[in-house]
Amino acid sequence: MLLSNTCIYGLRASVLLASKHGDKFVTIRELSEELNISFHFLTKVLQQLTKSEILQSYKGPNGGVKLAKKASEITFMDVVISIDGNNIMKECALGMPVCSELKPCPLHDQWTAMKGNILNMMNTVSLDQLAANRHTDTLYNSYIAHARKE
Amino acid sequence: MLLSNTCIYGLRASVLLASKHGDKFVTIRELSEELNISFHFLTKVLQQLTKSEILQSYKGPNGGVKLAKKASEITFMDVVISIDGNNIMKECALGMPVCSELKPCPLHDQWTAMKGNILNMMNTVSLDQLAANRHTDTLYNSYIAHARKE
DNA sequence: TATAAATAAGATAAAATAGTCTTAATTCAG
DNA sequence: CTGAATTAAGACTATTTTATCTTATTTATA
Ligand code: SF4
Ligand code: SF4
Numbered sequence: 001m002l003l004s005n006t007c008i009y010g011l012r013a014s015v016l017l018a019s020k021h022g023d024k025f026v027t028i029r030e031l032s033e034e035l036n037i038s039f040h041f042l043t044k045v046l047q048q049l050t051k052s053e054i055l056q057s058y059k060g061p062n063g064g065v066k067l068a069k070k071a072s073e074i075t076f077m078d079v080v081i082s083i084d085g086n087n088i089m090k091e092c093a094l095g096m097p098v099c100s101e102l103k104p105c106p107l108h109d110q111w112t113a114m115k116g117n118i119l120n121m122m123n124t125v126s127l128d129q130l131a132a133n134r135h136t137d138t139l140y141n142s143y144i145a146h147a148r149k150e
Numbered sequence: 151m152l153l154s155n156t157c158i159y160g161l162r163a164s165v166l167l168a169s170k171h172g173d174k175f176v177t178i179r180e181l182s183e184e185l186n187i188s189f190h191f192l193t194k195v196l197q198q199l200t201k202s203e204i205l206q207s208y209k210g211p212n213g214g215v216k217l218a219k220k221a222s223e224i225t226f227m228d229v230v231i232s233i234d235g236n237n238i239m240k241e242c243a244l245g246m247p248v249c250s251e252l253k254p255c256p257l258h259d260q261w262t263a264m265k266g267n268i269l270n271m272m273n274t275v276s277l278d279q280l281a282a283n284r285h286t287d288t289l290y291n292s293y294i295a296h297a298r299k300e
Numbered sequence: 301t302a303t304a305a306a307t308a309a310g311a312t313a314a315a316a317t318a319g320t321c322t323t324a325a326t327t328c329a330g
Numbered sequence: 331c332t333g334a335a336t337t338a339a340g341a342c343t344a345t346t347t348t349a350t351c352t353t354a355t356t357t358a359t360a
Contacts, residue, residue: 060327
């Protein structure tokens with residue numbers, strides 16, 4: 001919708017790699033099974049990330065892929081750009097006929113603010129943050145409390 | 151990106167119709183020329199809006215399409231649902247592997263807030279608001295001032 | 301009533317995206 | 331050196347989206 005399917009696969013695999021936080025190579029087979037993505041397709045996607053030097057790969061026995069840098073140094077945006085290119089969110093999703101800097105449509109301010117938020121979050125959130133399961137007891141409990149009500 | 155191309159065409163045509171604010175039928179040919187969209191393709195798109203009773207159409211000489219209701223009573227969302235269906239923004243564009251209510255990824259709060267904003271704006275903004283060119287002198291002047299600097 | 305002006309409907313084509321499969325290249329272990 | 335494990339590369343297929351083209355159908359008007 002916002003990101004291509006392919007890109008989401010790449011993100012998921014990258015986050016999974018980050019969560020394994022080892023310096024060992026992980027086989028794409030293992031990733032594909034854990035993520036339930038076709039091995040062959042995931043291979044293609046990860047080849048792209050390897051080309052972009054986000055991942056490092058190694059062939060042969062004990063080979064596989066791993067992050068090329070520390071998970072804290074790879075942003076969400078790095079992966080997105082590698083796969084979906086850097087036009088993400090450049091054009092407006094609304095594309096109203098009156099659209100221009102001089103004649104913005106009524107949604108413009110809100111839209112550009114949201115766009116900024118999304119881009120900002122993509123640029124600042126790193127793989128390690130995504131890998132960290134941020135769920136807290138507080139949230140968990142409030143969810144349980146909510147679930148109990150029904 | 152967020153909306154399909156087809157949906158954007160539908161929106162543009164609807165807004166253009168709203169801006170013509172007459173009760174007369176407008177030919178799709180005229181709309182397609184003003185919007186620079188293929189006549190045949192636009193015809194298809196508008197047929198869908200007609201089926202959804204957002205537009206009303208009339209065949210034959212002096213025929214065409216027009217809004218089926220007042221522009222203030224048709225929301226952005228009405229058009230979106232008619233063309234892109236009502237799953238818009240139901241699934242998250244990020245789809246991280248840790249995603250669930252219990253184990254949200256670190257982007258979850260910001261994402262759901264933005265999602266809410268988008269849906270809210272789609273639900274509340276009507277075609278007449280979109281048709282109104284909201285540009286003010288203030289904005290215009292600040293733009294000009296900005297442009298002059300370069 | 302005949303003709304022309306329109307939309308409706310549906311067949312077809314083209315392009316983009318997603319997915320599969322086969323073969324090549326590299327590397328380790330024996 | 332050989333064979334197995336692994337990614338790389340590229341051909342191929344399938345699906346979805348976008349676009350075009352053709353043929354109905356409806357309606358006004360001369
Ligand atoms: S004016 Fe702004 S929000 Fe509206 S269509 Fe243009 S870029 Fe998008
Ligand atoms: S936790 Fe929230 S933001 Fe993260 S992938 Fe799931 S729905 Fe999207």
